[in-house]
Amino acid sequence: MNKPHYSVEKVLRQDDHLVHSFANLDALKQDNARTVITRAQGAYVYDAEGNQFIDGIGGLWCVNVGHGRHEIADAIAKQLKDLDYYSTFYNLTHPLAAELSQKVASMAPGNLNKVYFGNSGSVANDSAIRMLQHYFNRLGKPKKKRILSRVGAYHGSTYMAVAMTTPAYRDGWDSADHLVDFLSSPYPYRRPDNMSVEEFCDFLIEEMEQTIEKIGAENIAAFIAEPILGAGGVIVPPEGYHRRAWEVCQRYEIMSISDEVVTAFGRLGHMFASKEVFDIQPDIICSAKGLTSGYQPMSATIISDDIFEVISAPGAMFMHGMTYSGHPACCAAALENIAIIEREDICGHVRKVGPKFEAGMKTLEQLDIVGEVRGSKFMMGIEFVKNKETKEAFTPEDNIGGKVAKHAQQRGLIVRPLGSMAVLSPCLILTEDETARIVDILRESIEAATKEG
Ligand SMILES: Cc1ncc(COP(=O)(O)O)c(C=O)c1O
Numbered sequence: 001m002n003k004p005h006y007s008v009e010k011v012l013r014q015d016d017h018l019v020h021s022f023a024n025l026d027a028l029k030q031d032n033a034r035t036v037i038t039r040a041q042g043a044y045v046y047d048a049e050g051n052q053f054i055d056g057i058g059g060l061w062c063v064n065v066g067h068g069r070h071e072i073a074d075a076i077a078k079q080l081k082d083l084d085y086y087s088t089f090y091n092l093t094h095p096l097a098a099e100l101s102q103k104v105a106s107m108a109p110g111n112l113n114k115v116y117f118g119n120s121g122s123v124a125n126d127s128a129i130r131m132l133q134h135y136f137n138r139l140g141k142p143k144k145k146r147i148l149s150r151v152g153a154y155h156g157s158t159y160m161a162v163a164m165t166t167p168a169y170r171d172g173w174d175s176a177d178h179l180v181d182f183l184s185s186p187y188p189y190r191r192p193d194n195m196s197v198e199e200f201c202d203f204l205i206e207e208m209e210q211t212i213e214k215i216g217a218e219n220i221a222a223f224i225a226e227p228i229l230g231a232g233g234v235i236v237p238p239e240g241y242h243r244r245a246w247e248v249c250q251r252y253e254i255m256s257i258s259d260e261v262v263t264a265f266g267r268l269g270h271m272f273a274s275k276e277v278f279d280i281q282p283d284i285i286c287s288a289k290g291l292t293s294g295y296q297p298m299s300a301t302i303i304s305d306d307i308f309e310v311i312s313a314p315g316a317m318f319m320h321g322m323t324y325s326g327h328p329a330c331c332a333a334a335l336e337n338i339a340i341i342e343r344e345d346i347c348g349h350v351r352k353v354g355p356k357f358e359a360g361m362k363t364l365e366q367l368d369i370v371g372e373v374r375g376s377k378f379m380m381g382i383e384f385v386k387n388k389e390t391k392e393a394f395t396p397e398d399n400i401g402g403k404v405a406k407h408a409q410q411r412g413l414i415v416r417p418l419g420s421m422a423v424l425s426p427c428l429i430l431t432e433d434e435t436a437r438i439v440d441i442l443r444e445s446i447e448a449a450t451k452e453g
Contacts, residue, residue, distance in 0.1 A: 006038055016029075040067030040068055041067050042068060042427070043055055043067070043429055045414065051412070052412060053409065054414070054434065054437065055067065055414055055426060056416075056424045058426050058427045058428075059294045060294070061267070061289055062288075062290060062293060062294035063294045063427050064289075064293045064346065065340045065341060065428065065429065069295070069337075072292075072293070075332040075335065076295065076296065076332050076333050076336075079096060079328050079331070083328050086328065087323065087325070087326075088321075094328055096331035096332055096335060097117065097326035097328070100117075100331045101114075101115040101326075103335065104287075104300050104302060104334075105302070107338075109272060109281055111306065112282075112284075112302045112303065113305050114302070114303050114305065115300050115301070116300070117301075117325045117326040119324050119327070120156070120158075120297060121161075121259075121261035121289065122158040122161040124156075124261060124299035124300065124301045125156050125164065126160045127320060128222075129222070131303060131311060132222055132257075132284070134311055134320075138310050143218055144219060144220065145219065145221055146181060146219050147163075147179055147220070147223075147224055148208070148220060148222070149165075149182055149224050149225075150182060150186065150225060150229070151182050152187060152232030152235055153166050153224070153232055153259075154169065154229070154231035155259055163175040163176040163177060163180045164224055166182070166185075167182070169231075181215060183208055183211060184204060184207055186235060186238060188200060189372045189383065201237075204237075205241070205245065205248060208223075217252040217254060222283075223255070223256055223257070224257040224259055225257070225259065226263070227242065227258060227260065227263045227273045227274060227277065228375065228376060230425075233419075235374070236375060242274075242279070242280050243278065243279045246282070256282040258282035260273060260287050262289060262379065263277075264285070264287035264290055265287065265289075265293075265341060266428050267350070267378050267428065270347055283306070283307060285301075286299065286300075286301050287300045287302065288300070291337070292334045293337045296329055297324075298327070344429075346429065349428065353430065353435060354376070355377070356435065357377070357380065357439075358376065360435060360439040361373045361380050361442075363443075364442060368450060369384045369449075370388075371384060378430075379424075379425050380425075381421050382404075382422045382446075383421050384401070384421065384422075385420070393420055400449060401420055404422045406449075407449055408441055408445040410445075412441065413438060413442070413445075415442070
């Protein structure tokens, strides 16, 4: 192992100036329990002391092709030497932005043929909403502005994206509440006791229809949904839910936005999950993370020909754009990343190893505090409960997710604590043996956390 290049004390001193994302900033002031990651290779990351960890969270649901891919680094460096930066404003373009837009359009389902590049998942979602607002204005339907979202959803941290995110994520923070209505979370594990999963699905669809009737379809622009709710607890909706919700949207002329920021580019075994896994043809797909595997910050909002036709009609002006939309270095990273996914058949690998990973993870349900293991392929979560019979939840003070994550880290695995859950979204290149190792470490960590009480 290489000697660490960094003094941990120095990094932590400097880090006192850094405003961490989604952190208890006060707790960070008090203690130095921060992990300094200095290096990464393949499915592993290393801390400043040289300790190796399986990267169980793929950075942040994003390092799909694994760390340390020199092909991507080389493609970025080459592009920066050829053309460091130019914008895609007005009539300007550059070869890689053009090539990437065509490539993404060729992979997206159906008539999703136009691509707007941004620099984060939040921006992808905000851009989708802005485009739809303009679309309906141009159609002479300026009242069609409200968005249907779901309790448990996570759509990002910009102003509109956070308004569509589950209210629990913005306690004490403001948001554009007047634009969003929330439907129930499609959360089978915590469905009402007296309902079968099928009845629960009926309930969710009826609730959606009733909400639309109450608000009026003439006031609703879109329904936004992650195929599997990620940060809201890796919630896999009941079978058929997405198709039925999409049919409701079709019936009421409500646009369907699929937030595939996590699921696109291989995590569920396909480039896009909407059509291939959930049998829906959204009007817009939002993607980010896996687009570059996190090597560069980039997102793609992919819109239908129908939407594009309206917003590009004579007299229309596209009044939306960011300095870094279609940045050359991001395009280079995305093109090389997609080439790797295709060349190495990473989607095929996920379809082969993913179900074995799921099966291994499911064995953890034997443990006393594991209420449910759920998810699909390389997107998994464990919900811990105090009592398996009653499903009594742990309290935030119990910090059960944090305890399990701490024990896992001591054993060489980084997982994401999420309330009373531990969440996994590892790199998609993990071997079957490595997924089995994750399960072993989790078993030991959950047992250790249970003993700790
Ligand atoms: C489903 C989903 N949508 C949107 C976002 C926001 O993406 P970003 O953090 O790149 O803004 C995330 C981030 O985790 C996400 O999981």
